[in-house]
Amino acid sequence: MIFRKVAANEKRTKELKNMFMELLEEFEKYAEDLTAKAGKSVIGSGKASSYRRYVLKLLVLSEEYHTNQVNSEDLLDINNRLLEIRQLEGYKQYNISEDRFPNATINCYNQFVETKVPINQEDLIKQNEIDYVLSKSNSIIKDSSIGIYETQLDLPEQKEYITQKYERSIIEATKAKELANWCCEIDNTHSTFLAKSNNKQYMEAHHLIPVSAQKYFNYSIDCSSNIVSLCPNCHRLIHFANDAEKIELLQKLYKKRESFFSDFEVPIDQDRLFSYYSIL
Ligand SMILES: [Zn+2]
Ligand SMILES: [Zn+2]
Numbered sequence: 001m002i003f004r005k006v007a008a009n010e011k012r013t014k015e016l017k018n019m020f021m022e023l024l025e026e027f028e029k030y031a032e033d034l035t036a037k038a039g040k041s042v043i044g045s046g047k048a049s050s051y052r053r054y055v056l057k058l059l060v061l062s063e064e065y066h067t068n069q070v071n072s073e074d075l076l077d078i079n080n081r082l083l084e085i086r087q088l089e090g091y092k093q094y095n096i097s098e099d100r101f102p103n104a105t106i107n108c109y110n111q112f113v114e115t116k117v118p119i120n121q122e123d124l125i126k127q128n129e130i131d132y133v134l135s136k137s138n139s140i141i142k143d144s145s146i147g148i149y150e151t152q153l154d155l156p157e158q159k160e161y162i163t164q165k166y167e168r169s170i171i172e173a174t175k176a177k178e179l180a181n182w183c184c185e186i187d188n189t190h191s192t193f194l195a196k197s198n199n200k201q202y203m204e205a206h207h208l209i210p211v212s213a214q215k216y217f218n219y220s221i222d223c224s225s226n227i228v229s230l231c232p233n234c235h236r237l238i239h240f241a242n243d244a245e246k247i248e249l250l251q252k253l254y255k256k257r258e259s260f261f262s263d264f265e266v267p268i269d270q271d272r273l274f275s276y277y278s279i280l
Helices: 011-019 021-037 047-066 075-085 091-097 101-116 124-136 168-179 211-216 232-240 243-256 258-262 270-276
Strands: 137-143 148-155 160-167 204-207 227-230
Touching (some): 011 021, 011 047, 021 047, 021 101, 047 075, 047 101, 075 101, 075 211, 091 101, 124 168, 124 204, 168 204, 204 232, 227 232, 232 243, 243 258, 243 270
Antiparallel strands (some): 137 148, 148 160
């Protein structure tokens, strides 16, 4: 990966600027509010507009690295590219040489996306449906080659098997909640309510290594060992709390999954996990 100074008047920078005009305007507004709230700058100081420029510069670098273009429809594609850049060799030096604007920009954009696509990839409604199906199901057949599960649902009134296919993560999520005994893994006294779907205590599944980080691994992180069962409050906290509060919970969860993480080809230490949450 070549980190170089990207100028605002380069052809591709300008093209991207036009392509993401609206999104970037919204992002700048968000960044302005955020930095003002954090007491780091006053509105109009220009910090937020620097962040906006750095999103473009980083995307130009990402395109040079991948040689494929940014997907203009996909907000998360931009976020994934920014998070990826931070893992690449040479980034640390680049960040310092650019007065740490790249890091500040990536953190801010990551938070911005979270407000727009909260708890993405963890479809709670679908999840609830699967909890129901599995509580009624008499067999689950796994086709690991394509990461899809089939369940056979034996409905008494229909006297026939209905085979349904589900993405692997959703079944694994139910498994994780079952393993946690339908309790919150932060504190098993956190109580919620009985779910209509399966009459168990309602819990939500959270991928400890976020699904967006899958590309750094050669094997699936979509497995129950990487999924934790959380009460809704702890789940929201992990996604939306300030860093200090997030760290407290992540440390607890890291400890619980430490043996799983240490089995990795490149073991995941706590700092690496934090970096997936934009905590540096
Ligand atoms: Zn989550
Ligand atoms: Zn909890």
